[in-house]
Amino acid sequence: MALLSLGFGNLVVLGIASAFLYIFGYAIYNLYFHPLAKYPGPLLMRATRLGYCQRLLKGTMPFDVLELHKQYGDVVRVAPNELAFADPQAWKDIMGHRTGGEFEKWDKFYRPVEGVPTDIVNAGREEHGLLRRTMAHGFSDRSMRDQQPLIKGYIDLLMRRLTENCDDGKKTVDLAAWYNFTTFDVIGDLAFGEGFGCLEKSEYHPWVKNLFKMASAGTIFQIMSHYPALMKLMLALAPKSLMEEHEKHTENAKDKLRRRMEMGQDRADLVEGLLKRKDEWGLTIDKLQANSAILIIGGSETTATLLAGATFLLATNPAALKKLTEEIRSAFESEDEIDYASVSVLPYLLACLDEALRMYPPVPTGLPRVVPKGGASIAGHFIPEDSVVAIHQWAMYHNEKHFKDPFSFHPERWLNDPTFGDDRKEAFQPFHLGSRNCLGKNLAYLEMRIILARLLWNFDLKIAADSVDWMEKQKIFNFWDKDALNVYLTPRKF
Numbered sequence: 001m002a003l004l005s006l007g008f009g010n011l012v013v014l015g016i017a018s019a020f021l022y023i024f025g026y027a028i029y030n031l032y033f034h035p036l037a038k039y040p041g042p043l044l045m046r047a048t049r050l051g052y053c054q055r056l057l058k059g060t061m062p063f064d065v066l067e068l069h070k071q072y073g074d075v076v077r078v079a080p081n082e083l084a085f086a087d088p089q090a091w092k093d094i095m096g097h098r099t100g101g102e103f104e105k106w107d108k109f110y111r112p113v114e115g116v117p118t119d120i121v122n123a124g125r126e127e128h129g130l131l132r133r134t135m136a137h138g139f140s141d142r143s144m145r146d147q148q149p150l151i152k153g154y155i156d157l158l159m160r161r162l163t164e165n166c167d168d169g170k171k172t173v174d175l176a177a178w179y180n181f182t183t184f185d186v187i188g189d190l191a192f193g194e195g196f197g198c199l200e201k202s203e204y205h206p207w208v209k210n211l212f213k214m215a216s217a218g219t220i221f222q223i224m225s226h227y228p229a230l231m232k233l234m235l236a237l238a239p240k241s242l243m244e245e246h247e248k249h250t251e252n253a254k255d256k257l258r259r260r261m262e263m264g265q266d267r268a269d270l271v272e273g274l275l276k277r278k279d280e281w282g283l284t285i286d287k288l289q290a291n292s293a294i295l296i297i298g299g300s301e302t303t304a305t306l307l308a309g310a311t312f313l314l315a316t317n318p319a320a321l322k323k324l325t326e327e328i329r330s331a332f333e334s335e336d337e338i339d340y341a342s343v344s345v346l347p348y349l350l351a352c353l354d355e356a357l358r359m360y361p362p363v364p365t366g367l368p369r370v371v372p373k374g375g376a377s378i379a380g381h382f383i384p385e386d387s388v389v390a391i392h393q394w395a396m397y398h399n400e401k402h403f404k405d406p407f408s409f410h411p412e413r414w415l416n417d418p419t420f421g422d423d424r425k426e427a428f429q430p431f432h433l434g435s436r437n438c439l440g441k442n443l444a445y446l447e448m449r450i451i452l453a454r455l456l457w458n459f460d461l462k463i464a465a466d467s468v469d470w471m472e473k474q475k476i477f478n479f480w481d482k483d484a485l486n487v488y489l490t491p492r493k494f
């Protein structure tokens with residue numbers, strides 16, 4: 001009754017005043033009383049999540065984190081409950097093996113929408129252990145050897161397509177797209193039992209296009225996960241066609257899997273292990289689909305991104321391109337000799353790929369972990385339990401404290417050149433480390449080495465005028481937001 005007698009206008013004023021007081025109180029708590037209050041960072045980031053979300057939305061987070069480390073030091077408070085670390089020791093402290101409970105992945109980042117099935121990347125520790133042990137066989141050295149003929153078939157097709165499309169060096173080709181076509185076809189075949197036909201048709205398969213759309217929506221979901229009311233509103237207002245498209249995408253994936261199951265369990269691919277345990281563990285088609293889909297995302301875009309980055313860096317650093325081309329062309333008598341074993345002994349090729357991984361890491365942002373119960377020491381700081389912590393790869397690798405001349409391409413730094421003797425190589429962890437590091441590292445190196453070696457075996461490379469600033473203009477929304485990488489490819493005269 002007392003409330004009613006206030007009148008509607010006054011109630012609105014009271015509501016606004018209460019909301020204002022709540023936000024003000026929340027900000028004051030974060031700034032002065034929060035367990036992380038002593039760590040430095042910009043005011044807006046320490047007081048609310050807004051500063052963090054704004055940078056995610058702008059696509060500049062890892063670049064900004066480098067500037068923040070320069071301004072505030074090796075530990076920066078990038079959100080009220082989150083710290084970013086620049087000290088290389090943090091890798092081991094956060095991701096290395098620990099006896100007192102390991103750091104879990106932060107659900108708000110990894111599973112921003114509730115109810116989606118878990119997969120190897122976002123599962124909790126116990127389920128993850130089972131999935132990883134079962135899937136590891138498909139990534140073993142032996143499996144890599146067995147999978148090589150399949151992968152080679154797609155790389156043969158890539159080389160043919162490039163030859164057909166380059167017009168003897170007179171027309172540009174978009175290598176970023178061609179690399180994507182190739183890695184999606186390879187992983188499609190290894191995770192679903194059939195390629196996407198991207199190389200065959202010289203275009204993106206609709207399923208792949210949809211995956212890109214969902215990946216960029218991921219940033220929005222990650223932001224919304226901090227504002228549950230807005231998330232609910234967004235999901236309620238999402239056009240029905242979008243939901244239908246998503247369901248169709250999932251159904252297509254399940255159909256692919258069913259076709260893979262009909263091929264039988266013994267096929268040297270990445271889902272063989274899961275299919276063998278399907279009945280024993282009661283793995284549903286949803287669960288299998290979620291894991292195949294995550295293999296597609298994790299195993300295609302990353303490798304294609306690195307190949308595009310390495311190609312760009314070589315094309316804009318002629319001395320390195322010349323040296324690598326000479327290494328490759330002098331190592332073999334014919335293209336047929338280029339395989340996993342023979343490319344694995346080329347030192348300059350590996351150095352170029354590693355330098356590209358440093359300058360253009362396919363996973364550039366910090367993937368947040370939660371400090372376990374009892375707190376933990378990270379790079380000499382005791383961090384209270386439940387804090388969120390992350391290492392932003394791009395910022396780590398462009399930090400002058402760890403790498404000399406970090407904005408320039410120097411493959412020599414990976415070949416013990418004394419000029420780079422003070423580099424902190426342990427800062428470089430493009431595949432992360434510990435029990436949740438990249439399972440596909442060997443496969444990634446296999447594809448990257450063979451594709452780059454065969455490209456430079458077959459073609460002379462020149463960057464097109466519209467791609468000379470390809471790298472510097474990119475933003476990051478979980479993945480690099482890449483434009484076309486246009487180059488001229490002139491078939492080599494034997």
Ligand code: HEM
Binds near residue numbers: 441
């Ligand atoms: C240059 C290429 C690649 C890079 C830089 C890369 C990087 C990474 C990173 C940083 C993680 C850790 C993610 C996290 O902490 O949440 C990861 C996980 C993973 N990657 Fe890769 N990756 C690459 C290629 C591949 C390929 C080709 C595959 C094959 C399918 C693959 C499969 C996986 C899987 C299954 C995981 C999850 C492992 C687990 O949680 O146990 N990756 N990758």
